[in-house]
Amino acid sequence: MTLEQEIKARALTLGFDAVGITNAAPISDSDIARLNAWLRAGHAGRMGYMHRNGEKRIHPAALLEGVRSVIVVALNYKPEHSSPPPQTSQQTGTVAQYAWYEDYHHVMKPLLFELADFLGERTERTHRFKVCVDSVPLAERALAVRAGLGFIGTNHMLIHPTLGPQVFLGELVTTVALEPDGPDPGTCAACDRCVRACPTGALGAVGEFDAEKCISYLTIEHKGDIPPDLATKIGDRVFGCDACVLACPHQHAAPTCKSTRLGSRPRDAQLDLVQVLSLTPTSFEARFAGSPIHRATLEGLQRNARICMRNAQKGLGAKS
Ligand code: B12
Ligand code: SF4
Ligand code: SF4
Structure with a gap:
């Protein structure tokens, strides 16, 4: 077995669903151009962090001196049941x-540290990760394509190609020189279902993406009020x-999540909006510690709940 094969076997044993290797070259000129055009157009909204550390985002060498390889892993998160459990209350918001x-960050990082430990041992502790x-x-996405x-x-x-789009990505950046994999080309062909499904027009047919219109951005990352025309399009999406x-x-063709590490939180699939509005800072911490929902903050989650309630009163559900 080559070292690359050993790494891949180890990553799969650790519970990742796919693994690939790429070199440490900067992302392609066309990816850099896409990223810069996106930032210049203001499509990052108020995600100030997207404007910082540009060199690192483009070139892994800026992250780790002497870097030679990037091992990219994917973890399938397609749930077994595609719809949330039956509603227990009239006023619920979809998550x-x-x-x-x-929170996948808490699950994937320790596994990647284990992978680093394995590779460190196999390379006589002479490398960095x-x-x-x-x-x-x-x-992450550009590197995953290359891997x-x-x-x-x-x-x-x-x-x-088999797991579909519902995969989390993670990387082990290392000074170990490894044989890279080649890209696995695929295309959307003539499909445009996602563009038609987007409730707000955040997605365009030729790759445009305006985060300021994206419900994911608005309900998770955005602080403060949400413009009324976009708020009505949020429907019942509380997070x-x-x-x-x-x-x-x-996504339809993909297998479901088999991970035993990614603990499921079935009661978080739909939130009772009245309960969300009654949360205090202390009960918010107790309820959402360890969940991705924690990122929205109590203030943001309650703002979202009020929007979902107003939408329900106006008869504007998830499909709005
Ligand atoms: C900022 C961010 C967001 C923002 C902005 C999203 C965006 N599309 O840029 C918001 C908050 C909206 C968001 C939402 C979500 N996110 Co997010 N997000 C990120 C983050 C931190 C940076 C992404 C980024 O650099 N955006 C800038 C744009 C310009 O870059 P990009 O989308 O990566 O695209 C590059 C290449 O793909 C390339 N490109 C090359 N060829 C082509 C061809 C075409 C047709 C196109 C369109 C692009 C393209 O161009 C770009 C420049 O390099 C990454 C983690 C990371 N460090 O990368 C996670 C990440 C992208 N998010 C993730 C997830 C899961 C989500 C959500 C599904 C969560 C949810 N359900 O609410 C949504 C999906 C929304 C969507 N359709 O993108 C996963 C995606 C996994 C995957 N399979 O792709 C990531 C990788 C986190 C992770 N480690 O798993 N996210
Ligand atoms: S739904 Fe969107 S991403 Fe999926 S195949 Fe169709 S065009 Fe491509
Ligand atoms: S609002 Fe954002 S996450 Fe929702 S469909 Fe549109 S682009 Fe995708």
Whole structure:
């Protein structure tokens, strides 16, 4: 077995669903141009962090001196049941499916540290590693494509050929020189279902993506009021949005999550809006510690709940 094969076998044993390897070169000129055009157009909204550490996002060498390889892993999060459990209250808000589990950052990072430990041992402790999951400035989707994990769909998701778009990504950036995999080309062909499914027009047919119109951005990352025309389009989505992911035929064909590490939180699939409005800072912490929903903050989650309630009163549900 080559070292690359050993790493892949180890990553799968640890519970990842797919793994690929790429070199440490900067992302392609066309990806850099896309990223810069997106930032210049103001499509990052108030995500100030997207404007910082540009060099690291473009070039893994800025993250770790002497870097030679990036090992990219994917973890399938397609839930077994695609709709939330039956409603127990009239006033409920839908939660994006990635938050029907424990926070994936907390699950994937320790597994990547275990992978680093394995590789460290196999290379006589002469190398360095950096574990990355989402929050590190690294162009995760572009690197995943290069590592052969799939292609970027019109919905902007990395779509794995068998696992589909509902995969989390993580990376082990390392000074170990490894044989890279080649890209695994795929395309959306003539499909445009995600563009048609997007409630707000955040997605465009030729790859446009305006986060300021995206319900995921508005309900998770955005602080303060949400413009009324967009608020009505949020429907009953109290945290995040899956419309462009669930519309995708690659999602329909994908297997469901088999991970024993990604603990599921079935009661978080739908939130009782009255309960959300009654949360205090202390009860919010107790209820959502360890959940991705914690990121929205109590203030943001209660703002979302008020919007969902107003929409329900006006008869504007999830499909609005
Ligand atoms: C900022 C951010 C967001 C923002 C902005 C999203 C966006 N599309 O840019 C908001 C808050 C809206 C968001 C939402 C979501 N996010 Co998010 N997010 C990120 C983050 C931190 C940075 C993404 C980024 O750099 N955006 C800037 C744009 C310009 O870059 P990009 O989308 O990565 O696209 C690059 C390449 O794909 C490339 N490209 C190359 N070829 C092609 C071809 C086409 C057709 C297109 C369109 C692009 C393209 O161009 C870009 C420049 O490099 C990443 C983690 C990370 N460090 O990368 C997670 C990440 C992208 N998010 C993730 C997830 C799961 C989500 C949600 C599904 C959560 C939810 N259900 O609410 C939604 C999906 C929304 C969507 N359709 O993208 C996963 C995606 C996994 C996957 N399979 O792709 C990531 C990778 C986190 C992780 N570690 O798993 N997210
Ligand atoms: S997450 Fe929702 S609002 Fe954002 S692009 Fe996808 S469908 Fe549109
Ligand atoms: S829904 Fe269609 S166009 Fe959108 S990402 Fe999936 S295959 Fe591509």
